[in-house]
Each structure stands twice: as structure tokens, then as C-alpha cells.
Amino acid sequence: MSAPSVDQLKGLLSETRNPHTLTIDQQDTLGLVAMINAEDKGVAAAVQTQLPAIANAVDAIVASFNQGGRLIYIGAGTSGRLGVLDAVECPPTFGVNNQQVIGLIAGGEPAMFVAQEGAEDNPDAGKSDLVAQHLTAKDVVVGIAASGRTPYVLGALDYAQKIDAVTVALSCNPHAAINTHAQIAITPEVGPEALTGSTRMKSGTAQKLVLNMLSTAAMIKTGKCYQNLMVDVKASNDKLITRSTLIVMEATGCEEHTATHALSQSDGEVKVAIFMILAEQDPATARQRLQQANGHLRDALQLAISP
Secondary structure (H helix, E strand, C coil): CCCCCHHHHHCCHHHCCCHHHCCHHHCCHHHHHHHHHHHHCCHHHHHHCCHHHHHHHHHHHHHHHHCCCCEEEEECHHHHHHHHHHHHHHHHHHCCCCCCEEEEECCCHHHHCCCCHHHHHCHHHHHHHHHHCCCCCCCEEEEECCCCCCHHHHHHHHHHHHHCCEEEEECCCCCCHHHHHCCEEECCCCCCCCCCCCCCCHHHHHHHHHHHHHHHHHHHHCCCEECCEECCCCCCCHHHHHHHHHHHHHHHCCCHHHHHHHHHHCCCCHHHHHHHHHHCCCHHHHHHHHHHCCCCHHHHHHHHHCC
16 A cells, blocks of 8 residues: 555544644643543543444454454554553453464564554555464454554455454544455544544544453453453462452452462462352362353352252
């Protein structure tokens, strides 16, 4: 894809000037941050308009997970970093391996820390990065591009379509080019940025909100949550060890010593510990029941008390 013309760039909502912030450079500090905050207030409402499309994407991700597929985010610049951020948080939060949710960014790992802006202009690189991940039809690929025209992302989505993977486009511009390269289009229109063209601001916030929903909702629907508790949290540091104890206590109403004892017997597996306490079962039975319920704690408990 050739470089965009001035007219093409001006035609993108995210690149237009915001009439509400024309005097942002004349504000005192409080006025300046208030102006930015006022613009941010509309982001959640813009995301709300996309809930049906987001729900469709979640259902596709759940179906992928259930057949051993992966969720792969791919983007450039801020969009790519947000995808990587969401991906790397999934293992400690939901106890999944680091290959179930993957974040890819144009320019590779160095681009996480130092801007590699030219990397986004190569559509073949997007394809190559998916090839390196051995993409299959079981996977879901979410292309993230605030502008909706990033060549790296378009190349990735085109390749994913050829592989028959489910494709999702996440952009912040109406009628974005990326939408025609994916099966599901999520387009929260947050409007012009407070600082013209700085899509790390409202557009980035909207993208983060959507990514939060995609991964969290998919994990909840695959049994990673009981009530509103993270029952598959991986206790990989002192804070998470304490959090695991608190989760068991919250889920069961037990005292701290009961929770810590159950966790020690379950090798730190929160979900198993909760089942042990509520169903009054040993770890082996708890694991068996959870396996029968495909990891859904509520369903496992229901099976345990059914006549």
C-alpha cells in the first residue's frame, strides 16, 4: 500500500482537528488536563455502540479456545503495544499458558520500547509474523489499527483470511479500510483527538477497553471465573499468593487458616481449593469433578450436589 495522500489522511476522523481543544496550548495546567479529561468522557460511550460486534468476537474467541485455538493480536505502534499488554497479562490472571493469547507488534520486541514507526508500512511483514506463529484455521486474529489502514495489519488479516482463521478488525475510524479485510469489525468512533492525530490518547483508550472485554469475557466464558473472582489466578509472586487466599475466603466464607490449608493441599490451585471446601472433597475428586465440568467451577459444584 502506498503512502496516504494528504487528502486521504485528512479524511480520517482520528486525524481531524478537534474544535473543542483549539486553545489547548493557552490553558493553565489545570485547564489543560481538564480539557483532555472532557474529551476522554466520551470514550466509553463510543465503545458501548460496538457491544454487539464485541460480543460476536468474544463468541468466536471462545469457540477457538474450545478447539485448542489461540487469540492473536497484531498491530503497530500504540495499537501493537496494547495488544501485547493484554496478551502478557493473561497467564498470571487466568492461569493459561503464554501461547493461548499472543501479541504481535510491527518491528518485533524492540518496538515495545523504542518506536519503529516505519515497520508498519510493510504488509508482507504482517503475513510473515503470522507464518512464524504457525497460524491455523482454529485461531482468531484481531488486527488493531486506530487509523484502520495500517499496511502491516492489513497484510496480516489478508493472510489470516486465506488460512480461514477468524478475523477481527479493531479501528477508530468509520468506513476504515481494515473493516473490509475482516469478518468482524469493531469501530468505536471516539472522534478527533485532543492533540490532533495523537491516537495514543482517546483511540488508544478505546482500544484498551475493547481488548479488556475480548480477553476477559472469553476467559470468563471458558471457566476462568467464579462469581466475579479470578479462580484460575496463577500465584507467581507474594501479592498473588495472598490474593489467592483472599479469593478462596471470599468464595467460601471460610477463615484464613482453612483457605491456606486447602491451597497447600491443592498445590496452590484456587479453583480446586474452593471446590474442596464447598463440596467437602479431596483434591483428586475436586480435579475430577472440574474436568467433568470442563473447568467451570459453578457447574462442577452443581454436579457435586445433584442427587
